[in-house]
Amino acid sequence: MILIKYILRNHFAPFIFSVLTLIAIFILQFLMKFADRLVGKGLSTWVIIKLIAYNLAWMVVLVIPMSVLVAVLMAFGNMSQNNEITILKATGISLYKMMLPPFISSIVIAILLVYFNNHIYPDANHAARILMEDISRQKPTLSLVPGVFSQDVPNYSILARKVDTQKNELEELTIYDYSNLPKVNIVTASKGKIYLSRNQKKLIMDLINGEIHEADNSNPLEYRRLRFQHHKIAMPADQFTFEQSTPGGPRGDRELGAQDMLKIVDSLEVIFDKTQQNLNKKISQLAGNNLITTKSFLEDNLFSKYLYVRVNQRIKADESSILNVLYSIDYYKKEINRYWVEIHKKYSIPFACLVFVLIGAPLGTMTRKGGFGMAAGISLVFFLIYWAFLIGGEKLADRGLLSPFWGMWSANILLGILGIILTVKSAREKITLDFSFLTKYIPKSWLKPEEEYENN
Known part of the structure; x- marks a missing residue:
C-alpha cells in the first residue's frame, strides 16, 4: 500500500504541472488565432472569459492523454534515475506490479474523460459556437475620424x-x-x-x-x-452593442453525445436503406419496361423522329432520377460515416490514456531521465504520431476509404502493441536508451541542474 501511494504521488505532481502548462499553451494559441476577430469590438472581459472557458473543453480532451504520458515518463524516469526501479526489482517487485497503480489510475481518468466527452464537451462546444457567431456579427465600435463622414450608424x-x-x-x-x-x-x-x-x-x-x-x-x-x-x-x-443568443437550435456532430448521435445514425441508416431500395426499383423498371417501350416506339417509321425525341427525353429524365438517387445514397453514407467517426472518437481518445501508460513506463525506465524537457520531447513525438493517425483516419473515414472504427482506433491498436512490446522487453531485460543528444535542442530552463551540468 505504501509503494502504491509512493508511485502515485510521483505521478500526481507531473500530471498536474503538465495539464496546467499544456492548457496555458493552448489558450495562448487560441487567443493568437482568434485575436483579429475579438479586437476592436468592444467586448467585455466577462465575454472573453466565457469564450475561453467554453473552448477549454476541447483543450481538456487533448491535454489529458498527453499529460498522462508526460507524468508516466517523468515518474518512471525519476525512479530509474535514482535506481529505485533496480532496488524494487531486487526485492522481487516486477515492472508489471509497478505499472499497475498508474494503469488503474489511467482507467479511472479514461472513464471520467468518456463522461466528459458525452455530457460536458458537447454543451461547451455548442455554447462556444453560438458565442463565436454572436461575436462575428458584432460590428466594431463607432469610430469618428476628424473631417471624414462616418456612415457606421444606419440612416x-x-x-x-x-x-x-x-x-x-x-x-x-x-x-x-x-x-x-x-x-x-x-x-x-x-x-x-x-x-x-x-x-x-x-x-x-x-x-x-x-x-x-x-x-x-x-x-x-x-x-x-x-x-x-x-x-x-x-x-x-x-x-x-453585444447581445448573446440563448442556447438552442440545431447542433453539429461535435455538439452531441454518443447516445444522441446513435439515434441520428439509426434514422440515417433507415433512410439509406429505403433510398437503396428505391434505386433498385428504378433500375428494375428501366431494365424491364423502358427498353421494351423504346424498341416498340422505334419500330414505327411514321412517327420515328417524334418518338425518338420523346424516348431521348424519357431516358434523360430517368438518368437524372437515378443520378439524384445515387447522390442521395452517397450523401447519407458520408453522414453516417461522419457521425460514426465522432462516436468512436469519444472513446478512442480516452482509451489513449491506457496506451500511453504502456508506452511511458518502459520508456521512462529505459531513458533513466526524469526531467520535464526529456519527458515533454518524447511525449510530443508520440502524440504527434498518434494525432497524425487520428486525423488521417478521420479524413479517410469521412471519405468512405476506411471504416470509422479503423480510422479512430488504428493509432491506439498500433501504439498499444508497441507499448506491450516495450513493457515486456523492459521487464525482462535491462535496456537503456540514450537521448542525451536531444538535450541540446531543449531550452536549458526545462532541464534539471544536474542534467544541465552533464551536458556541459
Missing part, C-alpha cells in the same frame, strides 16, 4: 471636424438624418458629446448651439429651420 451620416476620443467630445458637427424619408434633416452644432444609453440600445448625440434644417423631397416648397441651444439625437446602436 445617419456624421461629420466632426474635431474629435476628443478620451472625453468623447466633438466640435463643428454636421449630421445628415435619413431615418424619416422622404424628409431629410441636416443638423449642425458647434459642440457635442457621444455616448451609449444605459440599456446599450441607443447611441446618444448630445449637441450644443446648433441648427436643424428640415427638407421634404416630396414637397420642394416646404423647408424648416430650427435653432437650439441644447438638443439630443437618439440613434440605433444595435450594431455596436
Whole structure:
C-alpha cells in the first residue's frame, strides 16, 4: 500500500504541472488565432472569459492523454534515475506490479474523460459556437475620424471636424438624418458629446448651439429651420452593442453525445436503406419496361423522329432520377460515416490514456531521465504520431476509404502493441536508451541542474 501511494504521488505532481502548462499553451494559441476577430469590438472581459472557458473543453480532451504520458515518463524516469526501479526489482517487485497503480489510475481518468466527452464537451462546444457567431456579427465600435463622414450608424451620416476620443467630445458637427424619408434633416452644432444609453440600445448625440434644417423631397416648397441651444439625437446602436443568443437550435456532430448521435445514425441508416431500395426499383423498371417501350416506339417509321425525341427525353429524365438517387445514397453514407467517426472518437481518445501508460513506463525506465524537457520531447513525438493517425483516419473515414472504427482506433491498436512490446522487453531485460543528444535542442530552463551540468 505504501509503494502504491509512493508511485502515485510521483505521478500526481507531473500530471498536474503538465495539464496546467499544456492548457496555458493552448489558450495562448487560441487567443493568437482568434485575436483579429475579438479586437476592436468592444467586448467585455466577462465575454472573453466565457469564450475561453467554453473552448477549454476541447483543450481538456487533448491535454489529458498527453499529460498522462508526460507524468508516466517523468515518474518512471525519476525512479530509474535514482535506481529505485533496480532496488524494487531486487526485492522481487516486477515492472508489471509497478505499472499497475498508474494503469488503474489511467482507467479511472479514461472513464471520467468518456463522461466528459458525452455530457460536458458537447454543451461547451455548442455554447462556444453560438458565442463565436454572436461575436462575428458584432460590428466594431463607432469610430469618428476628424473631417471624414462616418456612415457606421444606419440612416445617419456624421461629420466632426474635431474629435476628443478620451472625453468623447466633438466640435463643428454636421449630421445628415435619413431615418424619416422622404424628409431629410441636416443638423449642425458647434459642440457635442457621444455616448451609449444605459440599456446599450441607443447611441446618444448630445449637441450644443446648433441648427436643424428640415427638407421634404416630396414637397420642394416646404423647408424648416430650427435653432437650439441644447438638443439630443437618439440613434440605433444595435450594431455596436453585444447581445448573446440563448442556447438552442440545431447542433453539429461535435455538439452531441454518443447516445444522441446513435439515434441520428439509426434514422440515417433507415433512410439509406429505403433510398437503396428505391434505386433498385428504378433500375428494375428501366431494365424491364423502358427498353421494351423504346424498341416498340422505334419500330414505327411514321412517327420515328417524334418518338425518338420523346424516348431521348424519357431516358434523360430517368438518368437524372437515378443520378439524384445515387447522390442521395452517397450523401447519407458520408453522414453516417461522419457521425460514426465522432462516436468512436469519444472513446478512442480516452482509451489513449491506457496506451500511453504502456508506452511511458518502459520508456521512462529505459531513458533513466526524469526531467520535464526529456519527458515533454518524447511525449510530443508520440502524440504527434498518434494525432497524425487520428486525423488521417478521420479524413479517410469521412471519405468512405476506411471504416470509422479503423480510422479512430488504428493509432491506439498500433501504439498499444508497441507499448506491450516495450513493457515486456523492459521487464525482462535491462535496456537503456540514450537521448542525451536531444538535450541540446531543449531550452536549458526545462532541464534539471544536474542534467544541465552533464551536458556541459
